[in-house]
């Protein structure tokens with residue numbers, strides 16, 4: 244995690260995304276710059292395109308139109324493996340791919356062929372910081388609750404020591420105490436390691452003291468990109484509610 248706080252790390256230029264050729268656009272003409280060391284919250288009603296945006300940033304999807312740059316270089320110049328070492332996604336419902344927790348935590352590092360001693364040391368560090376109990380190590384996905392899997396998913400992402408961490412509703416199934424601890428660890432990493440964070444979250448009350456920038460998506464469009472200090476949280480909540488009810492009317 245390098246020290247280039249404030250510099251552009253990711254940039255979207257007029258990016259649109261279709262799920263498949265001829266289908267509706269999920270994202271429309273998004274231009275946006277992510278600065279290194281920032282903590283960005285992506286908010287909006289269900290179906291607004293938040294997960295689709297994270298998928299684009301992690302190359303689980305490719306732009307139908309427009310371009311993505313990583314530090315001013317076209318993202319296409321990086322292989323998917325190179326990109327995903329720097330930009331890591333913690334999904335809302337992490338999959339352990341049939342592995343035990345302890346093996347799943349080391350899996351991305353074994354793909355990188357890191358020495359076993361380093362893998363063990365990194366796992367120990369992050370398991371302690373995120374507070375994953377030893378009793379979970381031998382469990383598989385089916386033996387864990389969604390909240391427990393979310394915690395493992397966050398630890399597995401941090402084990403990779405990314406420059407940009409994308410989190411898709413990472414604490415939606417966690418109790419408030421555990422969620423607050425996760426936010427505190429992420430905040431400290433942002434400060435000490437310059438970790439850049441992009442987080443989709445519906446729990447606005449958790450974001451108020453955490454994020455420094457807010458993106459508001461509405462029906463696939465980036466409607467606001469504001470410093471958190473300038474955000475009127477009540478108005479934002481109302482906007483999300485309004486876009487939710489507009490969608491409901493469209494669907495009925």
Ligand SMILES: Nc1ncnc2c1ncn2[C@@H]1O[C@H](COP(=O)(O)OP(=O)(O)OP(=O)(O)O)[C@@H](O)[C@H]1O
Nearest residue numbers: 262263266269287288289290291292293294295296
């Ligand atoms: N693979 C896909 N094929 C077709 N439509 C899709 C696909 N993935 C997502 N969509 C549609 O794209 C829109 C945006 O979905 P997305 O998951 O990005 O929304 P979201 O804002 O993350 O929603 P939520 O808050 O419910 O997780 C939705 O209308 C969804 O149905």
